[in-house]
Amino acid sequence: MSEAVDENRKIIEQSIEFLVPGMELARDIYSSDGKILFNQNNILSQHNIQKLGNWKIPKVFVYSEVATANPITDPKLQKFINTYNQSVPVVQKAFEDIRSSQEIPLDALTAAATDIASDIAGAGNVIDRLYNLPPCDDYTMYHSVNVSAISALIAIWLKYPPESVNAISLAGLLHDVGKSLLPPELLHMPGKLSPDDYEHYRQHVAYGYDLVSKIPNISQSITAAVFQHHERRDGSGYPGGITDYYIHPYAKIVAVADLYDEGMTINRENPQAELSPYVSLQTLRNELHRLDPKICITFLDNMTNFLSGNRVSLTDNRQGRVVFINKEQPARSMVRLDDGTVLDLREEENISIHYIIR
Structure with a gap:
């Protein structure tokens, strides 16, 4: 396939480790079997760069100047992004502390959750921007901050008072804290988990409950959200298989945020798959019989506006x-x-x- 190359622009061959979001491809990129992976003139995002690494592509041709696609001009959105970037290392250090001491540094996480909840209000199309930000190496950290942000936004859309929005943001930040006690090789295992591995993985809910319930004066609503975020209103969830009436409202919010973010950030069975909000929203729509309908529809209606x-x-x-x-x-x-x-x-x-x- 011939390519129309703009000879007036300087082209450089760049190693994958030196690529940055905003670079524009100067050549099509093909797989080893001749399938086109990315077209010439594609503007690279952080996710695109990660995919190139997954495909073991060592170098690509790019134009030397960096494109400035979709610049951030909204100061509220920029403030939230700054808060997000500051929160990830806070959560990462907190999880490291938990692994070593099995104690949760609540003050640091509460401050991070409150900042996330405060700065996400009125920040425009925040959720779409989450998936253009460079993730940290540990998926659980990235996922925890995303779920905190999305949970807070859902709570705002549902018109919860500010103190409840802060608590729901903290519940989102803590929802997977039990994963800090799982073996790293289990968390990063590619492909579909075996029945035994999946049963072990499900223990993160109990581990998280044990950790959070030891915090003096912790809200029982937050404890419930951590323990119940995998429960489903038809009784098909875990760990208790409880039904709608018995699931705490905070857990129902975190469940929607968790499912959406998982669809946008991880695909164990096909790690090279494209991640699409349209597909993730379709997954939520298909799960209406298992998730809280009011929460789900509120999220879907607001997201489709973006x-x-x-x-x-x-x-x-x-x-x-x-x-x-x-x-x-x-x-x-x-x-x-x-x-x-x-x-x-x-x-x-x-x-x-x-x-x-x-």
């Missing part, structure tokens, strides 16, 4: 811009293709939105 107008790639590799969100099936919304054709994906059985083009 997703119209994105440039996307479809599962058949065509590209276009989302012009209308189908709230019932977000991955099957209406897209104006680059050739001007408007495609209603509800009418296309074998085509859906694959991923957002960054």
Whole structure:
């Protein structure tokens, strides 16, 4: 396949470890079997760079100047991003302390959770920006801060008072604290877990409950959220298999945030898969019978307001811009293709939105 190279722009060959978000590809990138992985002129995000590392691609050709796509101009959004970046190392150190002492440094985590809850209000399309930020090496840290932020935002949308929003943000930050006591090799194991490994993995809920319940004067609502965030209202969850009436509202909020973020940040069975908010929202829609409907629909309705107008790639590799969100099936919304054709994906059985083009 020939490529139209802009000879007026300087091209450099860059090692993967020196790539930064915003660099523009000067050549198509192919897999070893000839499949195209990224097109020329693709603007690299942190997630794209991680994928190149997963594919063991040592070097790529990029234009020497860095593109300034989607600059952050909203001061409230920038303030939240600063808070997010400061919170990740706080959580990382807290988890390290827990591994060594089995005690939770509550003051540091409470301060981080309160800052997250305070700064996320009114910060615009925060959730989409979360997945453009460079993650830390430990997925659990990144996931914990994301769930804290998303849980706080859901609580704000549900009109909880500020003190409850702060508590829900802290519950999100602590929800997976029990994973600090699991073997690292279990947490980072690729592929689908065996039944024995999965049973071991599920123990993180009990470990987390034990850790949190030892904190003097900790809110029982936070303890419940940590213990119950994998419970489902139809009784299909764990550890207790309890039903809707017995699940704490904080746990129901954290459950929605947790499921959405897992869909956006991890795919054990296919680590090279693209991560799409349209697909993650579709997963939540499909789980309405197991999750709290009011919380789920509030999240879906608010999120879809942010997703119209994105440039996307479809599962058949065509590209276009989302012009209308189908709230019932977000991955099957209406897209104006680059050739001007408007495609209603509800009418296309074998085509859906694959991923957002960054």
